[in-house]
Amino acid sequence: MEPLRDSWGREVKSLRVSVTDKCNFRCRYCMPAEGLEWLPRDEVLSFEEIARLVRVLAAMGVDEIRLTGGEPLVRRDLPQLVEQLGAIAGVNDLSLTTNGVLLDRLAGPLVAAGLTRLNVSLDSLSHVRFTEITRRDALDRVLAGLEEAERYPQLGPIKVNCVAMRGFTEVEVPALAELARRKPYIVRFIEFMPLDADESWRGDDVLTGAEIRALIEERWPLEEIPAKASSTARRYRFVDGAGEVGFVNPVSEPFCSSCDRIRLTADGQLRTCLFSRREWDLKTPLREGASDAELEKLLRFAIRHKELKHKINDPGFVRASRSMSQIGG
Numbered sequence: 024m025e026p027l028r029d030s031w032g033r034e035v036k037s038l039r040v041s042v043t044d045k046c047n048f049r050c051r052y053c054m055p056a057e058g059l060e061w062l063p064r065d066e067v068l069s070f071e072e073i074a075r076l077v078r079v080l081a082a083m084g085v086d087e088i089r090l091t092g093g094e095p096l097v098r099r100d101l102p103q104l105v106e107q108l109g110a111i112a113g114v115n116d117l118s119l120t121t122n123g124v125l126l127d128r129l130a131g132p133l134v135a136a137g138l139t140r141l142n143v144s145l146d147s148l149s150h151v152r153f154t155e156i157t158r159r160d161a162l163d164r165v166l167a168g169l170e171e172a173e174r175y176p177q178l179g180p181i182k183v184n185c186v187a188m189r190g191f192t193e194v195e196v197p198a199l200a201e202l203a204r205r206k207p208y209i210v211r212f213i214e215f216m217p218l219d220a221d222e223s224w225r226g227d228d229v230l231t232g233a234e235i236r237a238l239i240e241e242r243w244p245l246e247e248i249p250a251k252a253s254s255t256a257r258r259y260r261f262v263d264g265a266g267e268v269g270f271v272n273p274v275s276e277p278f279c280s281s282c283d284r285i286r287l288t289a290d291g292q293l294r295t296c297l298f299s300r301r302e303w304d305l306k307t308p309l310r311e312g313a314s315d316a317e318l319e320k321l322l323r324f325a326i327r328h329k330e331l332k333h334k335i336n337d338p339g340f341v342r343a344s345r346s347m348s349q350i351g352g
Contacts, residue, residue, distance in 0.1 A: 027083040027322070029295070029329035036253065037087040037284040040073055041351025042101065044289045046094040048122050049158040050146075052186050053347045055220045056158060066290045068102040072309050074111065076287065078269045079318050081113035085285075089118045089142075091351040092290065096125040102136040109137030116140065120352050124161050126168025134175045141172055142182040146191075148198045156191065167182070173207060180209050180267070187212045187230040204243070204266040211256055211269035213310055217335065218297070220346035232257065233272030239268065253283040279332035286351055293322070294350060295329035298343040 027035040044062050046054065068076075077088060088108055095101060109117050118140035119133065126143070145165060147153040154164040172178050185192065185199055192212070203210040212235045217224035237260065239245060245259040245268070255278060256269035272278075286294040291306025303325040308318060334340050343350065 024082050024084070027080070027085060027326055030327045031329070031331055033281070033283060033328055033329070034084065035283055035285055035329070036085055037089070038077065038085050038352055039089045039091050039284060039286040040077070041091050041093065041287065041289040042073070042095045042098045042104065043067065043093040044349050045097050046047045046092060046122070046348055047097055047124060047159070048094065048161070050122075050144075050186075051156055051158070051221075052188060052215055052219050052268050059346075059348070062290050066306075068287075068289065068291045068306060068309075070107060071099075071293070072306070073104060073287070074107040075309065075315075076318070077108055077114065079315050080322065081320065083322070084113070086113055086117040087118075088114055089120060089195060091120045092123075093348050093351070094122050095096050095102055095119060096121050096129055102132040104131070105133055105136035105138050118142065119146070121168075122157075123165040123168040123172075124159075125173045127164065130168065130175060130178070134177050136210050139177060140182075141178045142184055143169055143172070144186075145169075145199075146185050146300070148202065149195075152195070168208045169206075172289050175211075180207050182269075183208045183210045185210065186215055187235055188215045189228055189230040192230050192235070193238065195243065196235055200239045200243065200268060203268050204261060206266075209258075209267045209269055211271055213271040214274045216273055216297075216345035216347075217340075217342050218350070220348065226274075226297065229274045231275040232272040233275065236270060248336075252281045254278075273333070274335055277332060277335070279330075282329075285326065285329070288345075288349070288351055293325050295325060296333055297350065298333040298335070299330065300330075300341060300344050302344070 049056055108114055119138055120142040146156050150162050154160045158311040160246050172181055199210050244262040247264050248258040248260055249278050250258050256270050256271045260267045292302035294302055
């Protein structure tokens with residue numbers, strides 16, 4: 024089948040699937056302390072609906088699937104979806120992004136179902152500061168989940184993601200870099216983006232990847248590792264060979280020109296850019312009996328309208344139509 028390409032010539036290979044908008048954390052860079060309404064259950068795609076869309080996309084060359092949320096592990100029976108997606112021809116990379124608080128009991132079932140990669144969000148190794156940023160006292164459970172995930176070589180290397188915010192993350196950098204040196208984790212620093220539900224983001228809040236790299240190199244020299252063109256992260260290893268860190272810099276160093284990603288929200292809307300103002304409804308045709316050919320036609324039409332770039336740094340930038348937890352990370 025003809026590959027899935029946008030009008031700028033980029034081939035779409037990666038799909039982020041949000042399985043729920045619900046989350047058991049309330050991270051300050053993502054959600055308000057309270058008051059965000061969850062989707063009604065009947066508005067959320069079923070596992071069978073998700074699997075059908077993935078099957079149609081896989082036939083067009085989309086081979087990388089990442090499950091997100093909200094917090095995906097709060098979706099009941101998630102390993103069943105992992106098993107369904109892992110059995111689809113053409114799906115070569117099946118991963119999950121989680122806050123880790125339920126990993127201690129779900130890592131094993133997820134691996135048994137076919138999960139191949141894991142990203143865990145972790146912004147601080149201090150109990151006080153972890154609670155401050157997540158509004159939950161759950162650091163020990165996250166660390167226990169990481170320890171459990173380490174038992175499964177299928178998931179290695181585990182990626183640990185830290186959202187980098189000026190005035191908060193600077194003091195976290197040494198401990199997180201040390202974590203990358205002593206554990207089988209790749210610690211990645213992700214620049215704070217304007218996707219918070221409180222809409223309080225300002226450009227001055229962004230602690231750039233270059234600034235964090237300089238902080239690390241005050242203690243440990245780094246050298247860059249080549250990465251594939253569509254990679255979101257710039258990869259660096261410690262010169263002495265003890266570990267790896269990464270920097271995802273969508274604000275200071277946008278990587279839109281090589282973007283190969285699309286997103287499916289929990290309520291069945293296709294987003295061709297994280298910062299889209301427009302969504303393409305897939306749930307309605309799914310539930311009205313559309314054929315695979317009709318879904319393919321709709322998907323190709325939507326992808327032809329994929330944005331050239333996110334425009335965060337352009338004058339008159341307009342925020343995405345939803346916050347991060349509602350879109351899916």
